[in-house]
Amino acid sequence: MLRRSPTIKDVASTAGVSIATVSNVIRGKSDLFSDPTAERVRHAIRELNYSPNHTARSLVIQSTKTLGVVVPKSHGRLTSNTYLSSMLDGFLSHSVSAGYQVKIISLVSDDKRTAIALVEDGSTDGVALLAPPDESPLLSWIHKTRIPTVVAGSIPPDLELPSVDVDDISACSEAVSWLISMGHRKIGMITGDLAQWSSRRREIGFRKGLETAGIAYRPEYVFQGDYNPPSGDAGAHYFMELKDRPTAIFCANDWMALGAMRKFQQSGIRVPADVSIIGFDDIQVAQWTVPGLTTMQQPIQEIGNKVAEMLIEQIQTGALSQSSLLLPAALLIRQSVNQI
Amino acid sequence: MLRRSPTIKDVASTAGVSIATVSNVIRGKSDLFSDPTAERVRHAIRELNYSPNHTARSLVIQSTKTLGVVVPKSHGRLTSNTYLSSMLDGFLSHSVSAGYQVKIISLVSDDKRTAIALVEDGSTDGVALLAPPDESPLLSWIHKTRIPTVVAGSIPPDLELPSVDVDDISACSEAVSWLISMGHRKIGMITGDLAQWSSRRREIGFRKGLETAGIAYRPEYVFQGDYNPPSGDAGAHYFMELKDRPTAIFCANDWMALGAMRKFQQSGIRVPADVSIIGFDDIQVAQWTVPGLTTMQQPIQEIGNKVAEMLIEQIQTGALSQSSLLLPAALLIRQSVNQI
DNA sequence: TAAGTTGCCTTAATCGTTTAAGTAGATCAT
């Protein structure tokens, strides 16, 4: 028995052929070997339990068949947790079926340099940036390099990077339109952190929905949150104090919706009897709240999927058929919104 | 300008030295070059923006400095989502600071073979199995190979694999003891899926806590769940119907606790005024429920950390100082348990 | 002064593949 794991050389000698032939049968270049030879080679492979060395292969083909995925620090961004898992799931799913492995680097414990190293040292063929913060130095850095990149989530408008994201504006506009169709006229919003472009777009969608129905925009009906539950709390508190309270509140994400719902309930205000709440994202827990949270469901996994697809396309063709993709959200009706 | 990225050869020629010298200064073999030479080399490196090719290096040193992490299909296992993120965070954090990159493979979209390939093709130096299901074929397969492995979470008792997990038995025993110290004598439990060893251990801990206080174990106070919220619902329903209802319910995980809490509240039974609830895990949402969920907090991130640490130790020394590690959980008191 | 030592650098083998180019025998057309 061999101590080290078997190489193509071992296979070649036990099959009595050259390593080139072994390589050819492995890669299925069927016009380069005969059937009996192939059988001998395959037998040797099984016997030795050989599998081709990925590293050596990468070196010569000048491609690692590996994608890098950069996940942001989630600290302080509660949004991200299940969000990121789902996105990763989608990304991995497409990657492996396209024959790519995936390296992951988290910015949690780490600085920009590690992420950069991952592509500079040639250990990946390209990178996906998952939900990078707008101000991420990585974004502008990677924009300069010519490394294949796709970002999942929103990018600052001045950066031209291929990206795939949910269509915030349409989704929020639809949410508001639906609220209106449920009879609501006084609709409040708890926004995300307006320093982020995604928040701004969601607010734009909110206005657009109002506008479509010819309902006037009332500044006092917009409360600025930051995507975290406490700001949902604060928003609820703010709206409670208002003389002319909104009958429905649109939250820019589910976490704030949860916070708001909790605050209302603690204050004896019933959801949805007294106030309706609609969220955004469809995080996992949204289906287990009391009442179940009605929300705009992001196609998160599909975003991950598409990111992988576009990244691989970019790697293989050197170009991209489309540079930016917006996926529609879906209205998910549960119990937190009342018809009035 | 070069089209391709610069190699050590390019650096050598622009610095006017051999590639061996370049390699030596990069690796800091300070007795193998002079200061002026080093300066020339470093200058060339900066000028060309060179960084050493990871693949080539891996090939010759026979080590990829890459760890594989296998995450289970989370489908149907709501437990896992934030749980896995945190564990990954911990794992990544230690890995990168030890100079390792991390490849991830998800079993979501994929079968055992991809996971196996990841280690067989030499693209990783070892693998971590994150919370593998007891019956995972991977577990027994990997047990046979001599590949460096550490598993995060529980393993079937008949498999001798290095692992790190929370100390379920002690933790559950403590939870029950604390409930008792809060004045509860009639304590129910909603277990996890008893096909999983972790569930069994949690049930054992539950009994042990009772026993320590000299309280008799009542079979009708144990409801078998499956770790998912609906089974928490079902458990709550079961306990509600009981003539002699428990005053406190210990849930084997937070998701079931959430389900139970919701069911009680929907049925007009107040938590914690009428019934106290304690969970296990400390998932993210546990702090945002109404009332906040008191729970046993798993040191998930630390588990991830330790797994990486042990895996790297195993890779580098070929052996392991300790083969199994149990980390303590911490009682996290919020509002779902009443003193009576 | 001859032999050894030290400091600094180069040469060349190696890791395990891929793949272009070469070879040699068999078959075919002319």
Next chain:
DNA sequence: ATGATCTACTTAAACGATTAAGGCAACTTA
């Protein structure tokens, strides 16, 4: 019979690093 074309291989040069072994001054030491 001769060259051309297949078929089924083998040879050998990459890929980009690491690293043992060797070379050659310039010193040290006996």
